[in-house]
Amino acid sequence: MLPELYNYWVVIVLMMIGFYIVIVQGNLIKKLIGLNIFQTSVFIFYISVGKVEGGSAPILAEGVSVYSNPLPHVLILTAIVVGIATMALALALVVRIKNAYGTVEEEELQERDLRC
Amino acid sequence: MLSHLPILQVIVPLLAAPACLLLDRARAAWLFACMASFISVVISGLLVFQVHQFGVLSYSLGGWDAPWGIEYRIDVLSAYVLLIVSGIGALMILAADTAIRTEIPSERQPLFYVLYLLCLAGLLGIVATGDIFNVFVFLEISSLATYALIAQGRDRRALWAAYQYLIVGTIGATFILIGIGFLYSLTGTLNMQDLANRLPALESSATAFTAFAFLMVGVCLKLALFPLHLWLPNAYAYAPSIVTAFLAATATKVAVYLLIRFHFSVFGVGFAASVLPLHSIFLVLGLVGVFVASLVAIQQPNVKRLFAYSSVAQIGYMIIGIGIGTVTGLQATLLHLFNHALMKGALFLALAAIVFRFGSADIRHFAGLGQRMPWTMAIIVIGGLSLIGVPGTVGFISKWYLVLAAFERDWWLLIIAVLLGSLLAVIYIWRLIEVAYFREGEGEPRGEAPLSLLIPTAILALANIYFGIDTRLPVYLSDSAAQMLFGGGP
Amino acid sequence: MLAGIYGLLSASFFVSMDAVDVAFTEAAVGAGVFPLLMLTALTVAGRYEQTVHRRPRAAFFLVLVTGALMIVGTLDMPAFGSLDAPAHTHVAARYIELSPTEIGIPNMVTSVLADYRAFDTLGEVVVVFTAVVGVLIMLTPGEQRQQPSPANAVETMRSHMILRVVSKMLIPLMLLFALYVQFHGEYGPGGGFQAGVIFAAAIILYAMLFGLVKAQAAIKPSILRLLAAFGVLLYGGVGVVSFLTGVNYLDYSRLATDPVVGRHIGIFSIELGVGITVAAAMILIFYAFAGYATGRAEAE
Amino acid sequence: MTALLALQLTLVVPLCGALLIALCGRWPNLREAVTLSTAGLLFYLVIQVFGAVERGGDEAAALYVELWQILPGLHIALHSEPLSILFALVASGLWIVTSVYSIGYMRANQEKRQTQFYVCFAVAIFAAMGVAFSANLLTLFLFYEVLTLSTYPLVAHKGDDKARAGARTYLGILLATSIGLFLPAMMWTYFVAGTLDFRSGGILEGNIGGIGATILLLMFMFGIGKAALIPVHRWLPAAMVAPTPVSALLHAVAVVKAGVFTIAKVVIYIFGLDFLVDVPHEVIAVYIAGFTIVVASILALRQTNIKRMLAYSTVSQLSYIVLAVLVLTPLSEIGAIVHIVAHAVAKITLFFAAGAIYIASKKTEINQLDGIGFRMPITMAAFAIAALSMIGVPPTGGFVSKWYMIAGAFQVDSYFVLVVLTLSTGLNAAYFLPIIFRAYFRKESVAPPKPHGEAPLPMVGAICVTALLTLLVFFLNGPLVAFEMAVLGVPR
Secondary structure, eight states, X not given: OHHHHHHHHHHHHHHHHHXXXXXXXXXXXXXXXXXXXXXXXXXXHHHHHHOOTTOBOSBOOTTOOOBOOHHHHHHHHHHHHHHHHHHXXXXXXXXXXXXHHSOOBHHHHHHHHHHO | OGGGHHHHHHHHHHHHHHHHHHHOOHHHHHHHHHHHHHHHHHHHHHHHHHHHHHOOEEEEGGXXXXXXXXXXXXXXXXXXXXXXXXXXXXXXXXXXXXXXXXXXXXXXXXXXXXXHHXXXXXXXXXXXXXXXXXXXXXXXXXXXXXXXXXXXXXSTHHHHHHHHHHHHHHHHHHHHHHHHHHHHHXXXXXXXXXXXXXXXXXXXXXXXXXXXXXXXXXXXXXXXXXXXXXXXXXXXXXXXXHHXXXXXXXXXXXXXXXXXXXXXXXXXXXXXXXXXXXXXXXXXHHHHHHHHHHHHXXXXXXXXXXXXXXXXXXXXXXXXXXXXXXXXXXXXXXXXXXXXXXXXHHHHXXXXXXXXXXXXXXXXXXXXXXXXXXXXXXXXXXHHHHHHTOTTXXXXXXXXXXXXXXXXXXXXXXXXXXXXXXXHHHHHHHHHHHHHHHSOOOSSOOOOOOHHHHHHHHHHHHHHHXXXXXXXXXXXXXXXXXXXXHHSOO | OHHHHHHHHHHHHHHHTTOXXXXXXXXXXXXXXXXXXXXXXXXXXXXXXXXXXXXXHHHHHHHHHHHHHHHHHHHTSOOTTOTTOHHIIIIIHHHXXXXXXXXXXXXXXXXXXXXXXXXXHHHHHHHHHHHHHHHHHHHSOOSXXXXXXXXXXXXGGGGOHHHHHHHHHHHHHHHHHHHHHHHHXXXXXXXXXXXXXXXXXXXXXXXXXXXXXXXXXXXXXXXXXXXXXXXXXXXXXXXXXXXHTTSOTTOGXXXXXXXXXXXXXXXXXXXXXXXXXXXXXXXXXHHHHHHHHHHHHHHO | OOHHHHHXXXXXXXXXXXXXXXXXXXXXXXXXXXXXXXXXXXXXXXXXXXXXXXXXXXXXXTOEEEEEEEETTEEEEEEOOHHHHHHHHHHHHHHHHHHHHHHHHHHHTTOSOHHHHHHHHHHHHHHHHHHHHBSBHHHXXXXXXXXXXXXXXXXXXXXXXXXXXXXXXXXXXXXXXXXXXXXXXXXXXXXXXXXXXXXXXXXOTTTXXXXXXXXXXXXXXXXXXXXXXXXXXXXXXXXXXXXXXHXXXXXXXXXXXXXXXXXXXXXXXXXXXXXXHHSTTHHHHHHHHHHHHHHHHHHHHTOOBHXXXXXXXXXXXXXXXXXXXXXXXXXXHHHHXXXXXXXXXXXXXXXXXXXXXXXXXXXXXXXXXXXXXXXXXXXXXXXXXXXXXXXXXXXXXXXXXXXXXXHHXXXXXXXXXXXXXXXXXXXXXXXXXXXXXXXXXXXXXXXXXXXXXXXXXXXXXXXXXXXXXXXXXXXXXXXXXXHHHGGGTOOO
C-alpha cells in the first residue's frame, strides 16, 4: 500500500508544513507564504488524483490512448487563480497594515492596539 | 425567460458589478446597485413561487446535463435562503448611500458598491448551485469581497480584523477544497445530487469520513461556530456599519445553509450518525457557544461588538436546532435563519444610524438616546425584545419551535438552558435600554438619523413584528424544507 | 525569491503529472506574479522582522491531528495513478471520449474549462475581478492623494543600459507570445489566463524599466479599469447571447448553425474575455502597489 | 349593534382615540374633548357587551372572536365572560372619571407634555381592555406587556432624575418578572396542556401533577409582577413619583388590577379550583399572600408621605384579592372579585383626594394635614369614606368583599386567613384613622402662606363620583354578586 499512496503522503506532509507556518508565524508576510504553500500542496494533491499510470497530457494526439484526467486540472486552474487573487488582496492588506501600524508583526500589532 | 430564473438570480448582480465599475460615480453606482438587488429580490420571490408550484427546479448550465456540466438546483431550502439573502441585501443597499457617506471617502464609494454586489452575487451563487466545486468558487468570490469590505472600516483595527478573517477564511475554504478533493477521488463526481446517490455505498470508507470532517470544519470556520468564532467579533465591530449589518444578516445564514446542505443533502442524515456523534457535538458546542458568547457580550463597551457576540450566541441556537436532530429541531433552525436575519439586520442598521451621528457605537453615546433619537432607540428596543424572544416578535417564534423540539425529545434540561440563555439576552439588552432611557446624555445634542437610513431600518423592525404575528410564510417554507431534508436528497 | 523557486518546482512537478496547462499557469503565477507581488509588498512593508512563534506546541499538535486525519483519509483512496479509480471512470471518462467530437478541439482541459464547466471559469474571472477591485479600493489613497512624480522608487533600474536594450527587444516578443498563447489555447496548453498573465508581465517589465509614470501614460489605469470590467461583461455577455438564441446560459451550440462551430466561437470569445480581464487586472494590481509605494516614499 | 362587534370595538376605539389625541395635540380643549368622548364611547360599548353577558344564554356564549392565528394552537382571540366584563367595566368607567380629574390636575399644575400623557393613557386603556377580554393566556400576555410599556412614559412623566429612577425600577421589575417567569410558565402550560385557552374548570387537570404544579403556580404568582406580591412589590412605591392621575391609573384603573385579574384568571380558568385543591403545598401561595398583606400594612404604617402610604396600602389590598382567590371556595372567589371593584373605587378616591390636597395646598406629608378638613370639607369627606372602605366598615364596598372573604375562609375553616384578615383590618385602621383624626380634630399648627379652599371643580367632581361609587358597591352588592356567581359556573 505504501508505494501506492506515498505520493499523497508526501503532499500531505508539505501541506501540513504550510499549515504550521500559517499558525505559528508572527510575521504577516511569512504567514501568507505559509498559506501559499498550504494551498499549492492542495493543488498537487488534486493533480495526483488526476494522474493516470502511463497516461499522457490530456491533449488529443495520434497514437495516444490513455490520457490523464483533465477534470482535476481544470479545477486546479481555477483554484490557482483563486489562490493568487487571495494573495494579492492579502498583500494589499498587509501593505495597508504596515502603513497604519508601522509594523507587520502580530505581537507588536496587538500591543499597539492596546496602547491606543 | 421564466425558465432561466435560477441563473438570472445569480448573474444579475454578478454582471451588474462590472457594469457598476464602468459608471464610476457614487450616486449612479448606488442607483444601479439598488436596481440590480431589487431585481434579484423579485427573482427570488418568483423562484419561491415556482418551487412551490413545480417542485425542485434544475437548470443545467451550458446545456450540459449534470453530472457533466454544472447544475443549478433550486429546492425549497435554497429558494427560502435566496429569499432571505436577496431581501436583506436589497434593504441594506437602500440604506447604504447614506450610511457610508461618513465612513468611506467618496472616491472609493463606487468600488464599494461593486464589491457589495459581488459579495451578494457570491452568496446567492453558493445557495443556488448544485455543484460542490462551484460552491467553492462562489464562496471565494463572496469571501474576497467581504475581506475588502471589512477593511474599509475607519478604525485601523478594521485592517487587522480583515487580515485575520482572510487567513481564517482562506484556511476554511482550503479545508472545504480538500474535502471536495477527497469526495471527488472517491466518487469521481462533483454534482451534489450525484454524490448523494453514490455516497451511501461508500459510507464505511475512511475517505468519506475525512471528507465529511474537512467540509464540516471548513464550514464551521466560516460559520464562526464556537470555538471557531474568534475572527467574527473584530470583523463585525470594525467593519463599516452597513457591511456589518449585511454580513450579520446574510453571510452566517449562508454558512448555516451550507452546513445543512452538506450534512443532510450530500451525506444524508444517517451518515453523520453512523460515523460520529455529530449531533451531540453540535448540542454541546451550541450550548457552550450560547452561554459563553452571551456572557462576553454582557461586558462589551462597544455595542457593535456586543451584538457581534450575541450573533455568535444566536448561531449557537441554530446549531442546537440541528443537534436536536428532529424535523422540528431543523425547522427551528431554519426559522431562526429567517428571524435572526430580520432582528440582527434591524439592530445593526440602527447602530449604523448611531454611528452616522456619533462616529462610533460606543455605549457612552447611548446616554440619553431615548430622547435624542427616539425612533432609532425604539427600533433597537423592538430588535432587542425580538432577540430575547418576547411574544409578538419573530424571536418568540424561533424560540418557541426550539423549545417545542426539545420538548418532543423530553429534554427538559435543554429547555431550561435555552430559557436561561434568553435571560442573558435580557441582561445585555437591558444595559442598552438603561443607558439610553435612564441616563442624561452629555455633549451637544444630536438629532435623529436621516430618513434614508431610518426607513429601511423601520421596515426591518416592522418585519420583526409582522412575521412575529403572521408566521405563515416562514413557517410554511421552513416546514416543507425540513420535511424534504429528512425525506432525503435535495 | 524562494517562493519563486518553489513555484517553479511545483510547476515542474505538474508537468511530470502531465498536467501541462496547470504547470503553465503555475509557472506563470507561482514563479512570476506571486514573487513579484511579494517583492513590491516587501518594498513597502520593509524587511525588518522579529521571529516569535506563538504557541508552537499547540499548533504542532493541531497540525499533527489534521495530518493524521488526512493520512487516514488517503487509506481508502484508490491507489495512486490507478486506471480504474472512480475519479477517472465516472464523469471524466466522458470528457476524454466525447469532448473531441462534441467540442471539436483537441485540448480537453480547454474544452472542459471553457465549455462543460464554463460557469466555474466565469466564477474564476469574477474572482480575479473581485481581487482587483479589492486591491484598488484598499490602495486608492483617500483624500490625501499624491501623484507619483518621475523620481520614484520603482525607477531604480533606469541606469541599466543593457537591461533596457534587451528588454526593449524582449517586450514585443512577450506580447506576441501572449497573443499566440491566447489564440492557440484550443490546441496546445495555454489559454486566456496564461496569456493575460504574460501580457501583463510584459507591461509590468516595461513599467519597471521605464518608470511607472511612463507606463501609466502608455496604458492608462482608467482604461484598464474599463477593460477589466469589459472582460467579465464579455464573458457574461456570451451567456446572455445564448439566452437570446433560446438555450441555457453559456450554451454555445446555437451561436452558429453548426453546433461545433458555435462552440468554437463561444470558447474563443470567452477566452478573449478571460485574457482581457486577467491582463488588465494584473497590470492594475501592479500599478496600485507601485503607486502606493511611491506615494508613501514621497510622504516620508 | 351586536355585542360581538362592540367587543371588538372596545379595542379599536381607545387606539383611534389615542391617534386623534395625538393629532389634536396643538389644541388642548379639542384634545381633552376627544379624550372624554372616547372614554364615554368606550364605556357605552362595554355596557353593550355587559348586556349580552348579563342576558346569558347563546348570546353570551357566542362572545368569542378569533382575531389571528400566530401558530397552530396559538391564537389571538377575544372572549367576554362575567369576570372580564367586570374588570372592563371598572377600567372603562373609571377612565371617564380619571380623565375629568386629570384635566383639572394637569392644567392646575401646568404639566409639560400633556398630549403625550393623554395618548399614553389611552393606549394603556386599550391594553387594559385587551387584558380584560383576552380569551387565552397568550393574548393576555401580549396586552399585559403593552400595558407595561405604555405606562412607562407616564411614570417617567416628570422627566427628572427621581422620576427616571422610579420608572427604571417600574420597567425593570415588571419586564424581568414577566419575561423571566410568566413567559416560561406560559410555555410550560402550553406544552403540558396543549392549549392556552381559558376554560372554566381549568386546562391543567390531569396534565401536570405533584410538585410541578406547585412550581408552576408560584411561577405565575411572581411572574405576574403587577400583582405586587412581596418581594416583587417594589415597583409600586417606586412609581409614586408619577403625577397623581397616573397613580390612579396604576392603582385603581388598570395596572395593578390587571395583575390580580390575571392571577384570578389563571387560578380559575387555567388551574381550576377543583384541581388546585389537590395541588400539594398550594398553601405556600396562601402564606405568601398573607405575609404580604401584613408586612405591607406595617410598612404603610411607617410612611410619612401620603402617596407612599397609599402605595403600600395598595400592596396589601392586592394581596387580599390574591389570598381570597387562593382560598378556593366560591364565596372567597366572590369576595376577591368584589374587592377588585371595591378597592378600585376606594383607592382612586383616596388618590384623587391626595392629589387635590397637593394641588390646593402643595401638602404631601401626613403630618401637614392638621385641620385640613375645614379647608377642604368635600375632599376630606370623600377621603374618609374611602378610608373606611379600606378598613372594611359598612356601609362601604370594602365591607362586602371582606365579608365574603371571611365567609369563604370559614367554609374551609382556614384560621390562618382569618387571623390575617383581622390583623390587617386592625393595621388598616391604625394607619387611616389618624389622618382623619388630624384632618378634623386638630387645629392647624401654622396657617398656610395663602389661604386655600377646595381644588379645581373637575377634580372635586371626580372625587365625589368615586366616593359615591364606593357606597354604591355596598348597596348594590346583591345583583353584582349574583352576576359574578356565573364565573364559578353557579347558575343564576
